[in-house]
Amino acid sequence: MVTGTLNVDILLDKMASELSTLLTHRQIDNPLVIGIRTGGIWIAERLHNALELDSPIGTLDISFYRDDFSQIGLNPKVQASQLPCPTEGRDIILVDDVIMSGRTIRAAMNELFDYGRPASVTLVTLLDLQRRELPIQADVYGGTLTLGPNQQIKLTGPEPLSLDIRQKD
Known part of the structure; x- marks a missing residue:
């Protein structure tokens, strides 16, 4: 569990190191980095730069793919996903x-x-945040955090990137 102040730069350094090792181990030399809007894009840009990758970054806006779309409606800030090259293979x-x-x-x-x-x-x-409803797990992550029942976390950025723990309204 991460406690106290969450330093995004320290978490990103750890992630970049682990990701570099993982890519070397898997013999992946030219990955396509894709960030999920919005915070995932900011993190993707930082990792892309840290790993000194040549390929451009892609972005996904998953608004139309959410399974709660019919319950919560469309996000008013929907933007097009942008993939700079084919993902096949x-x-x-x-x-x-x-x-x-x-x-x-x-x-x-x-x-x-x-x-x-x-x-x-x-x-x-x-x-x-370790509250899975589906069996999906990250290969690389900066840290874990346990929030109280009335807390939420928000990444703000892009410059500077910071994590804020807030009480729910």
Whole structure:
């Protein structure tokens, strides 16, 4: 459990190191980094720069793929997903800021596979809140955090990136 102040830069350094080792071990030399809007894009950009990758970054907006779409309605800030190249046969690094239930990642993978069948998907998240509803787990994460029942966490950015724990309204 991460307690006290959460230093995003320290978590990102740890993640970049672990991800570099993992990519070397898996013999992946030219992955396509894709961030899930919004916080995942900020994290993806930082990791992309730290790993000194050449390929451009992709973005996913999973609003239409959410399983609660009919209950909560459409996000008023929906934007188009942008993948800079085909995903078919590519090694993908899928990045989000926080993994909790696994539902956001499920939606992102559904959208991702609509674009083609990747060779592999490596999941990277800044924080793991360990409240799974689906059997999805990050390959690389910066830290874990346990929130109280009336707390939520919010990544703000992009400059500077910071994590704020807030009380729910």
